[in-house]
Amino acid sequence: MPFFRKRKEEAAKPPTKAGAAISGVISGSLGESVDAAWQGLKNVGEAFRDPKRVGVRAADQPTVQWLRQLASLLSKLGAEILRSGENTGDTEKQIVDIAARYGVRARCFALPSGIFVRVETVSGDPGSELDFAPVSDGGMQLNQVEALQKLLLRMRAEAVPFDQVRDALRAEQAMPRRFQPTAVVSGYALLTLALGLLQHPTLNAAIGYAVLGAAVGVLQYLVKRHLPPLLTLLPVAASILVTALALRFAGPLLHEEPGNLFIPPLIGFLPGAALTLGAIELATDSALSGLSRLAGAVNILLMLALGILVATDTVHAHPVGKPVPDTLGAWIGWAAAALLAIGFTINSDAPNRSLTWLIAALLATRVVQTAGTLVGGQVLGAFVAGMGLPLTASWIGKRAGIPDQVIFLPAFWMLVPGAHGLSGVQQLLVNHSPAGWQTLLNVMITVVAIALGVLAGASLRRTTRLEVLPVEQATG
Incomplete structure (x- = not known):
């Protein structure tokens, strides 16, 4: 019987390196010795860490x-x-x-x-x-x-x-772009609303986030469409706009501190991803690239802080009324993650079929980050969430046929603490508060934790590398 003969031949083949390693773990764990089990675990790690070579x-x-x-x-x-x-x-x-x-x-x-x-x-x-x-x-x-x-x-x-x-x-x-300008502006407002609710979840603040986010979205569209030479100055102009509106109108009308309102609308300029990529490149011996990214990120933070400083010095702030108590429950953070996915889909033209997977990836990242924070604090939460990002994106990519980066980038962007970095710079330059140094230090520690987590997660994926071989040795 050819079918059974083929099955016998397959059974007689020597196991792969990963298969042999896993067998070593099982046999060592079940009956032989702790040393055998430990050696099996080491072999599993080597099997999945070392890339497969294809000539x-x-x-x-x-x-x-x-x-x-x-x-x-x-x-x-x-x-x-x-x-x-x-x-x-x-x-x-x-x-x-x-x-x-x-x-x-x-x-x-x-x-x-x-x-x-x-x-x-x-x-x-x-x-x-x-x-x-x-x-x-x-x-x-x-x-x-x-x-x-x-x-x-x-x-x-x-x-x-x-x-x-x-x-x-x-x-x-x-x-x-797949969406009309009105939809793109609405997507930016959703991104602003989501980030704001993750940081300061009150109903009145949510109204301010949406309105200020829409204002920045309109400004972005007008500059990109009609004044491209001014794109370099857009971060300064946007920060002046939202800070002035928050000081003059949003704070007094909504009974919210202006400082809680004007950072989330600057979501499109926050350099959290650049900070984390720079840390990753420094950790992987790409020092010149890493320092270049970090310098660019710091420059953006300073430009945003300059706009905030100009607005606070020129706009007369109206007194803020009695603060409104927090009326939103703990569930709002999970809803904000879903809103973030929808905002990304609209504002960044994500493929339609990726929306469900984006929501799942962002919620999974938040679950891991929350669990890690409960167990070991903010730094551990950032590390384990960063470690899960490449694995989650890879799993979704294989299951749904969506490229890893389409899932990885929004989840990565949600995780990085760009808003806290701007808050620290604002505390130093505008409020002249020494607490800004502590905020910036916490941001850098979190960035390093995320970077190391991403590197650790990426190392757990089995990769294939191509290399050129002489004709007689080539396999691919």
């Missing part, structure tokens, strides 16, 4: 022109990966793997502002070619991130013709 056939006598085109293509691809929010170390690994799929070796040097790529053959003949591509201004919409990730998966699986890659990159960069 690829070396390119057959490539020309100088072909190498030059490939270097140019890979540098442009790397710039798009960086623009999507990936850290420099992972960007370099992806470019090296894709170059291997074309049968050549690549060396990369990535910075947040651009990437150098050098490609060369295994034999060194006809030499090597170097190219550089800058990272264009502005982040990506989530539907663009999805298109880019699908292209990267295809390029890892096969040597895609250069023309098709160029066409795919042009199509991704030209993707229009």
